[in-house]
Amino acid sequence: MARTHKKVSNPPAGQRPAYTPVSAAEGLMEALRMLEGRWKLMILFHLFGGKVLRFSELERAIPAVTQKMLAQQLRQLERDGIVRRTAYPEVPPRVEYCLTEWGQSLCPALDALLKWCELRPASD
Template identity: 40%
Template sequence: MGMSDYIEKGNVLETPFGYTISVIGGKWKMLILYLLAENQIVRFNELKRKIGSITFKTLSAQLKELEADGMIIRKEYPQIPPKVEYSLTHKAEALLPVLEQLCDWGVKNHNN
């Protein structure tokens, strides 16, 4: 079954493209992946500070979704205060060239 067959049946989310969008779509996920790619390992508060306008609740939810989809690794250290670090999985690293292409497209088309 091709993508057009899924679209005709109203099942676009069941396509590979639909899966991709479900994993990285939305306002924040690609930005989070980009920041993790740039900084390797990042703590929650550092992500919050770098993004700026995201709420703690939204950032937490986005990180949980990315972790559930196998895109990030959450490592918690048993100490006081608690320390949690996030990094990319190999699955997410395989997506980085696509994110770079999206960034290049933005550079070329932002002011057009």
């Protein structure tokens, strides 16, 4: 549907809409929702850099996680488009996980957040 009024028209292709405090907070809350979970950040850091890991390799890399929780967190990351799951029709089954291009693009943002945390002033 074409919009005729300038105030309600869609932004030109390639341009993001200007954020309001409310829309910025909502967008950030959605991003944090995708990353919330005890093991998601740990999974991401193991997959950054184009690594492809099997389920068992991730399980060994994160020894405190249960199989059930690891599978649940990976399913959520896959559903959100951050992780790609590849299942091979073999016996025994082989399943590999890697980051999508969009998931890999999260690395600089998390790195910036980590650096921001390092700047936290010491409490008196």
